[in-house]
Amino acid sequence: MTISDGVREPHGATGQPSETGGVRGDGRVETGDADALKGAAAGRSGIHGWLDGVRSTRAGRLTLKIVIGAIGAVLVIGGLIMVPFPGPGWLVVFAGLAVLATEFHWAHRLLEFGKRTLSAWTGWLGRQGWTVKILVVLVAAITATAIVYYGLKLSLHIDLIVEAQKLLTR
Template identity: 35%
Template structure:
């Protein structure tokens, strides 16, 4: 391996680390603010997992836990009703934010996306996939560099 190639590989790792950690931190902030925090955290871990094996292990853990929690909520009629109502409420809140507070358009869009994601968890095929992930975790056959 040439020195140039090694330097490029190291630079890539640093960039992935910086971007991935920034996305994870944004996800943690979104846990307290309106927005899909868990999904953003998962996105940051996906970025980090392209270069770091430890991030792949954390990604597996977070996806399994999130899927397990979702499966529990989906398991009851009242849980499904609450998912539907919260999804619709997030969408409505996002529209209100966009219409009345145009300077907060990103927050409004985040609310709408979070609501849509919540509603997607009510789709039977999505529920089956989530149930599978809550039992088995994500596919460990992916190669991490």
């Protein structure tokens, strides 16, 4: 079977059916390889087989890319918003990249870069003495405290120092 202008044509005489689909009068295959891809997808089990089945059609591929892109973008953006606050911000960013990496090669490369960087950072920190480790924890705690304090003060107009003084003078 050869491809001409994006349309599959069978080898041999025109009008003959091929193994992947029916043939129109002009010799072009009607269904292309969708049926063959669906059959191959049925051989895989679980989520991978289901995803292969969805990807076997043009509309399925486009729909899957849009859905995966939307879910991954929400996770990455939400994680980036959470990064300065105490909690799982970076974990959510990596989860979003993992979701995006299922459909987008650039996200897979970015996820691998992030994993290498995190591994290098934890390896470096593991080789350091206790004083450096304690200093890193103190800097992280001070940064998180400052972010929470100023976040509450600027967004909700709650000054934690004033509130603490009020509680102590009661």
